[in-house]
Amino acid sequence: MAGWRMTTENIFANFSRFHLFISPEAQYFPTSRQLMALTRGTVSKNKIIVLIGGSSVMRGTGQGPDDLWSTVLQKELGDKYQVLNLALNGGNAGGQALYMTEALAAEEYKVIFISDAEPFTFGLLPNNVKIYSGMFFDALERGYIKPFPERIDYVTKVSYAQDPGMLSEHQLKAMLNSQLNFDDLWAYLGYQHFFTIWTQFTANSSFSYDAPWKPRKVYGDTEINCDLSRNRLFLKEEMKIIRDAINAAPLENDIDEALSATIPSALKDNTLFIIKSYSPFYLRNLSVEERGIFDNKLLLAQKKYESLGISTVLVLPNFKTKDFCDRNHLSESGGKIFAKTIAPYVTKKARELGYE
Amino acid sequence: MSKKILMNLVSFALGVSVGIVIHYYLYRIGLPLQPFIYQAF
Numbered sequence: 001m002a003g004w005r006m007t008t009e010n011i012f013a014n015f016s017r018f019h020l021f022i023s024p025e026a027q028y029f030p031t032s033r034q035l036m037a038l039t040r041g042t043v044s045k046n047k048i049i050v051l052i053g054g055s056s057v058m059r060g061t062g063q064g065p066d067d068l069w070s071t072v073l074q075k076e077l078g079d080k081y082q083v084l085n086l087a088l089n090g091g092n093a094g095g096q097a098l099y100m101t102e103a104l105a106a107e108e109y110k111v112i113f114i115s116d117a118e119p120f121t122f123g124l125l126p127n128n129v130k131i132y133s134g135m136f137f138d139a140l141e142r143g144y145i146k147p148f149p150e151r152i153d154y155v156t157k158v159s160y161a162q163d164p165g166m167l168s169e170h171q172l173k174a175m176l177n178s179q180l181n182f183d184d185l186w187a188y189l190g191y192q193h194f195f196t197i198w199t200q201f202t203a204n205s206s207f208s209y210d211a212p213w214k215p216r217k218v219y220g221d222t223e224i225n226c227d228l229s230r231n232r233l234f235l236k237e238e239m240k241i242i243r244d245a246i247n248a249a250p251l252e253n254d255i256d257e258a259l260s261a262t263i264p265s266a267l268k269d270n271t272l273f274i275i276k277s278y279s280p281f282y283l284r285n286l287s288v289e290e291r292g293i294f295d296n297k298l299l300l301a302q303k304k305y306e307s308l309g310i311s312t313v314l315v316l317p318n319f320k321t322k323d324f325c326d327r328n329h330l331s332e333s334g335g336k337i338f339a340k341t342i343a344p345y346v347t348k349k350a351r352e353l354g355y356e
Numbered sequence: 357m358s359k360k361i362l363m364n365l366v367s368f369a370l371g372v373s374v375g376i377v378i379h380y381y382l383y384r385i386g387l388p389l390q391p392f393i394y395q396a397f
Contacts, residue, residue, distance in 0.1 A: 134386055180382065200391070
């Protein structure tokens with residue numbers, strides 16, 4: 001009962017994203033009820049809600065809280081819109097922002113879901129990556145997302161292939177939690193009163209010797225704008241990643257099944273996928289032929305997602321080296337360009353949906 | 357009489373304690389053993 005009651009109202013004050021101390025990296029796993037309370041506490045039915053999901057690029061890794069790209073997007077879109085960034089490091093489109101989109105759309109909110117999409121390799125799962133998979137089952141058990149056959153069959157198949165024990169463990173835990181609310185209670189206590197797990201981030205904190213036990217609400221978003229001088233440190237490793245992507249097989253029909261299992265048919269029109277290029281600092285090291293293949297793969301991926309019914313934006317502005325923290329993550333200046341490039345597509349999507 | 361009340365109180369306190377331990381155990385058992393370290397720049 002306590003866990004249920006304590007996750008009815010939003011507790012995340014001044015939320016702009018899941019910063020380090022309220023993210024799974026620091027052993028804080030927000031529950032679906034907390035997410036729903038956050039979402040409901042943030043949005044209103046007479047606005048156009050933009051929920052951001054996906055990876056660290058969408059989360060704004062590399063940007064400090066004052067320069068977060070999603071805050072710039074909010075400014076660009078204006079008061080008619082409400083932007084909420086629910087992306088997580090290492091995540092993909094099949095994450096909590098999608099679950100909240102599905103729940104809000106069922107209640108006839110005006111909602112648009114934005115996520116980055118993987119252009120080179122297969123990277124889409126209805127239950128997100130393994131570390132976040134429990135959130136899917138939690139959302140499913142709470143009734144925020146629908147257990148349609150393609151979704152359940154695909155999750156069962158993929159989860160079983162990854163780890164046969166994981167599927168039943170997540171299912172059982174989510175079922176028990178829906179009755180006993182233990183995740184909700186301890187996540188609430190961890191944020192509001194005391195945290196019970198030691199983590200390297202809180203242990204190294206400058207707060208005090210007992211920082212690991214301090215409630216997570218005392219930790220703000222302390223992520224800072226990335227150090228651009230580090231951009232060049234991993235040239236060899238980053239070039240290998242780019243060349244592996246160039247040489248990888250293109251997205252084929254295996255993405256069809258994953259996409260139909262992840263994005264419900266009714267939500268395809270509400271979805272906007274983003275495909276973004278990499279830092280020019282790395283791309284200029286490619287040969288003309290390699291660069292041609294790279295650019296063509298971005299276009300092919302866009303066409304592939306479009307053919308599956310998802311509006312997909314290829315973000316190719318004149319990015320400079322200073323707009324990136326590394327090969328992929330955007331710096332403060334890159335985030336601003338990113339937001340300004342995407343904003344017109346969001347308003348276009350809103351008009352297509354009849355929201356404006 | 358007072359012994360019975362005391363026993364009931366002890367029994368209640370023990371029950372609550374066991375409940376909290378099991379509740380916390382259920383929360384902790386689902387958390388990953390290995391910390392998730394996201395490496396970016």
